[in-house]
Amino acid sequence: MRQDNRCTNLPPGEVYFSQPLKNNAPKELKTILGSCVAVIVWHAKSKTAGMCHYLLVQEAEKSKSSQVIQTYRYGEQALDYLLKRMASLHPLEEYELALYGGSNMYPSVTYPSIGKVNVMFAKNWAKKNKLTFCQQDTLGHHGRSVTLELTTGGITVIKYKDDKGGFSEHSSNDS
Numbered sequence: 001m002r003q004d005n006r007c008t009n010l011p012p013g014e015v016y017f018s019q020p021l022k023n024n025a026p027k028e029l030k031t032i033l034g035s036c037v038a039v040i041v042w043h044a045k046s047k048t049a050g051m052c053h054y055l056l057v058q059e060a061e062k063s064k065s066s067q068v069i070q071t072y073r074y075g076e077q078a079l080d081y082l083l084k085r086m087a088s089l090h091p092l093e094e095y096e097l098a099l100y101g102g103s104n105m106y107p108s109v110t111y112p113s114i115g116k117v118n119v120m121f122a123k124n125w126a127k128k129n130k131l132t133f134c135q136q137d138t139l140g141h142h143g144r145s146v147t148l149e150l151t152t153g154g155i156t157v158i159k160y161k162d163d164k165g166g167f168s169e170h171s172s173n174d175s
Contacts, residue, residue, distance in 0.1 A: 007147070010053050012036055013073035017050035017085040018150070030147040033101035035115035037075065037122050037138075038146050040098040041082060042153035043090050049150050050085060052078035056114065057121040075121045083129060097126065098135035098155055100146045107141055115139060 010016050010031040018025070031038050031053045041050040054075040072078040086095055102119035112120075119138045126133060135155060137144065143160040 010038075010051055012053050012055050013071060013078075015050070015052040015072045015078055015081055017041075017082065018048065019089070020047045025150070027150055028147050029150055030145060032143065032145045034103050034105045034143045035101070035113065035118060037099065037101040037115075037118040039079060039082065039122055040100070040146070040148055040155065041086055042096045042098075042148075043086075043094055044096065044153060045094070046090065047151065047153075048089055049148060049153065050082055051148055052082050054078040054118065057117055075118060075125070079122065079125045092129065092131060095131070096135075096153065097131055097133045099123070099126075099133045100137050100144060100157060102138040103140050103142055103144070105141070105143070 006026060007028040007030050008016065008026040010029055012031075016029055029049070029051055031051065033053070036053055036055050038051055038053045042048070052072060054077075055073045057075045059074055072081060083092075086092055099119065099122050102115035104113035104115050106113075116139065123133070125131075137157050137159075140159075145158045145160075147156045149155070
């Protein structure tokens with residue numbers, strides 16, 4: 001994770017989960033998505049925040065190495081870790097969840113796209129765990145940057161709509 005005084009950038013394959021912020025902690029968490037998916041969790045009462053950014057649902061072929069390396073590049077591991085962290089602090093039903101990403105960055109690719117598979121996996125995970133996404137911005141043919149305000153739970157999404165630099169911004173600070 002790259003961090004400055006205000007914002008921490010969450011790269012693909014990482015998970016962030018934090019309880020209330022200390023004075024020197026970053027105030028925002030940002031990630032950039034194409035076909036990848038970000039799941040955001042927020043507990044309003046305790047101001048606990050989490051985000052994962054996964055690339056694929058699962059590893060194509062399980063490693064035959066005896067070494068176990070924890071990676072959150074895959075939805076299976078990232079969402080499992082996020083769920084365990086959530087449950088360790090508060091009842092799951094007290095969290096607000098949001099889902100972003102899953103674009104089909106290459107429209108000529110056969111259906112279903114990686115993005116669609118990623119989104120469906122997150123939705124099935126939520127359903128299996130009796131969770132619901134109160135905010136969603138998924139699929140389409142454009143990238144997004146997603147910023148989570150770590151003190152309020154507010155989320156800002158910027159959609160990158162075309163190759164000419166066009167974009168639109170959407171804020172959702174009612175969390």
